[in-house]
Amino acid sequence: MEFDLNRLKKRPSWPFETIAVALAFSPRLEGVLAEAKHLSSSLGASLLLIHVGAKTPTKEERLDKLMTKLGLDPNHVRVIWMEGDPVNAILRLCKLNVVDLLIIGALQKENIFQHYLGSVARMISRKAKCSVLLLTDPTADTKKPKKIVVNGADNPKTIHTINTALYLSKHFDVREITVVKELHLPELTMSMGDERSAPEARQMKREILEEEEGHLKDVVDQCKKDNVNIELKSIKGKPGYAISKYARDKKADLLIINSPDTNLTLLDRIFTHDIEYVLADLPCNVLIVHSRV
Amino acid sequence: MPKFTHNDLFSLLLAIGIMLILARLISELGKRFRLPIVMGELLVGILLGPSVFGSLDHNLYITVFPQAGTTAKVALDGITSLAVIMLLFVAGMEVQLQIMLKQGKTAIYTSFTSMIIPFALGFCAVWFVPQWFSYEPDHKLVYALFFGTAMAISAIPVIVKILMDLNIYKTRVGQIVMAAAIFDDLTGWLLFSLILSLMGKQGEITSVWYSVGMILGFGLFMLLIGRRIIDRALPWVQTKLSWPGGVLSLALGLCFLSASFTESIGLHAILGAFIMGIAFGDSVHLNERAREIILQFVTNIFAPLFFVSLGLKVNFIQNFDITLVGLVLFLAVVCKLAGASLGAYMGGLSRREAIAVGFGLNARGAMEIILGTLALEAGLIDEKMFVALVIMALITSLISGPLMKRFTDAAP
Numbered sequence: 216m217e218f219d220l221n222r223l224k225k226r227p228s229w230p231f232e233t234i235a236v237a238l239a240f241s242p243r244l245e246g247v248l249a250e251a252k253h254l255s256s257s258l259g260a261s262l263l264l265i266h267v268g269a270k271t272p273t274k275e276e277r278l279d280k281l282m283t284k285l286g287l288d289p290n291h292v293r294v295i296w297m298e299g300d301p302v303n304a305i306l307r308l309c310k311l312n313v314v315d316l317l318i319i320g321a322l323q324k325e326n327i328f329q330h331y332l333g334s335v336a337r338m339i340s341r342k343a344k345c346s347v348l349l350l351t352d353p354t355a356d357t358k359k360p361k362k363i364v365v366n367g368a369d370n371p372k373t374i375h376t377i378n379t380a381l382y383l384s385k386h387f388d389v390r391e392i393t394v395v396k397e398l399h400l401p402e403l404t405m406s407m408g409d410e411r412s413a414p415e416a417r418q419m420k421r422e423i424l425e426e427e428e429g430h431l432k433d434v435v436d437q438c439k440k441d442n443v444n445i446e447l448k449s450i451k452g453k454p455g456y457a458i459s460k461y462a463r464d465k466k467a468d469l470l471i472i473n474s475p476d477t478n479l480t481l482l483d484r485i486f487t488h489d490i491e492y493v494l495a496d497l498p499c500n501v502l503i504v505h506s507r508v
Numbered sequence: 509m510p511k512f513t514h515n516d517l518f519s520l521l522l523a524i525g526i527m528l529i530l531a532r533l534i535s536e537l538g539k540r541f542r543l544p545i546v547m548g549e550l551l552v553g554i555l556l557g558p559s560v561f562g563s564l565d566h567n568l569y570i571t572v573f574p575q576a577g578t579t580a581k582v583a584l585d586g587i588t589s590l591a592v593i594m595l596l597f598v599a600g601m602e603v604q605l606q607i608m609l610k611q612g613k614t615a616i617y618t619s620f621t622s623m624i625i626p627f628a629l630g631f632c633a634v635w636f637v638p639q640w641f642s643y644e645p646d647h648k649l650v651y652a653l654f655f656g657t658a659m660a661i662s663a664i665p666v667i668v669k670i671l672m673d674l675n676i677y678k679t680r681v682g683q684i685v686m687a688a689a690i691f692d693d694l695t696g697w698l699l700f701s702l703i704l705s706l707m708g709k710q711g712e713i714t715s716v717w718y719s720v721g722m723i724l725g726f727g728l729f730m731l732l733i734g735r736r737i738i739d740r741a742l743p744w745v746q747t748k749l750s751w752p753g754g755v756l757s758l759a760l761g762l763c764f765l766s767a768s769f770t771e772s773i774g775l776h777a778i779l780g781a782f783i784m785g786i787a788f789g790d791s792v793h794l795n796e797r798a799r800e801i802i803l804q805f806v807t808n809i810f811a812p813l814f815f816v817s818l819g820l821k822v823n824f825i826q827n828f829d830i831t832l833v834g835l836v837l838f839l840a841v842v843c844k845l846a847g848a849s850l851g852a853y854m855g856g857l858s859r860r861e862a863i864a865v866g867f868g869l870n871a872r873g874a875m876e877i878i879l880g881t882l883a884l885e886a887g888l889i890d891e892k893m894f895v896a897l898v899i900m901a902l903i904t905s906l907i908s909g910p911l912m913k914r915f916t917d918a919a920p
Contacts, residue, residue: 369678400796401602401604401789401796401799419672451795451796452792453606453792456792476610476612477610477611477612482609483609485731485732486605486606486609486731486790487606488605488606488609488610489606489610492792
């Protein structure tokens, strides 16, 4: 079946009207389903459950039981069973069904082989054309996120990512979110070398910091904040790594970042940068916002 | 066994003191006219060396500066060799692979063409018009490979400075120039290490493959495994050991160990230093202050000694060949401009932006001078070619900024 790509193009990153869940029938299935149910009912979204693998009576029975336990109405929840390559199948189904958000359980950290080969959750995160929520510790006892950290990178996608964070904040009654700007300035150190005096170097650093913070403030000013307070925070460090560490140190419940700008390959995992630092060691639940613009 | 005498120590210390102070004074004066620091350092070397001071008062000159055959000269040469190794380590630290990986199609096209076209044109110039150049008949292939590399290499520090001064570092053009410069320097230095390891092994295919294998093996080991080990060790070093002594000792210690390893397996020491620099500089745990301290230590103490010493070694006036200088400069500018601009244009930039990228990558700076020095010391090029390369490096560094500005100002 062919799908119409125009249905996806320019579709805003929020609201989440269709939420899909990638089911793995692991011990964490109940937690993932519970979190998905909580999110879909809070946001008024329709739910689509996808399993790529053999459809066996045992699996069907387990899923039916869980849906009943969690109060998921089989008449309002679509379940798709499919066989084939999990990554490609899930991505294709998400496109076909114009999924806005895909929820998937993910290990916080993978072993070195899984890391380089790429697990299903990570591969989907790199390639998905919709937003992806990676749940590191899904539990049946769902809680609203309280601390949300958002990526404030100098990127056209950032405004959509912040707006998506605000959309979620309003639905979950989060009063404050932190938008983090990562400042990595080795080039500034290089350009100083021995060619600038100390006051010149300080002045130049100050100007760059002010300029970067000014850009972010302009972006935030354009967002639909309503009653949500946005705290702006500048941190030093490599993009991806610094925000991941910040979210972990602050014990954030949710880290929201932009989707990757380019197709990520094995090279990007070997010479880790940006989102790959986050995927290498998830600091908390991570929402990767695909803005589609 | 020759001893390091009281006179040798006096001569060495006097020379180093004069070199450092004069280099700083002249360079600071040059800064007022927006001239690069390296230009001042080279000028001091020319003034203090056989070109000027030596011809004015030869007796005083040989009293002040250590001469061949003395242990003081051996010691000074040792210090300048250390300086080259440290400069290559810092050059490696400036290679930020993620910039290269983050850019898309335009950067890939620009990187390849800005490397391959100048390299191919430089190689062909030597291969098909050998009468323009002077080399040992046995060395035609390595000479052609070297000249191609000399045409292809860029200078990340100069380029960063130009982009920051023009306030275009973060723009698309700026990031493409950076990505291509990183690619050019990375491949250029790997290639140059291969060329140096091939010196004296003409026609030995097994040696060629041995060198290629060792370079790739060492590079991959350091970038895949060594880099992770450093990344694990750095937080401990930066928090548990004295600051900044701990990180400085670790950085330079690893640099020298790596350089000695590559030297011991038949590759040049610069390769070890360069690759270790990449691995060290890439760590997420290396804080900016530590990076700055390492950079300041090398660029303010060892770089001046190295660049001033060039003027002491070579008579720039006697070896100035206007035809050769013109030829090298013409080839360098045309090859780089054509290669880089073509790639950028094919990658989707406008014509003016593509030309701006070409001029940005045209700056050769200190890297070209280091390349020329190593080739001169290896006996691959003569002093006339060395002088031509130095002048080309200075002129391309000086013209890149203004020409790039002209084209970025008008670019849409």
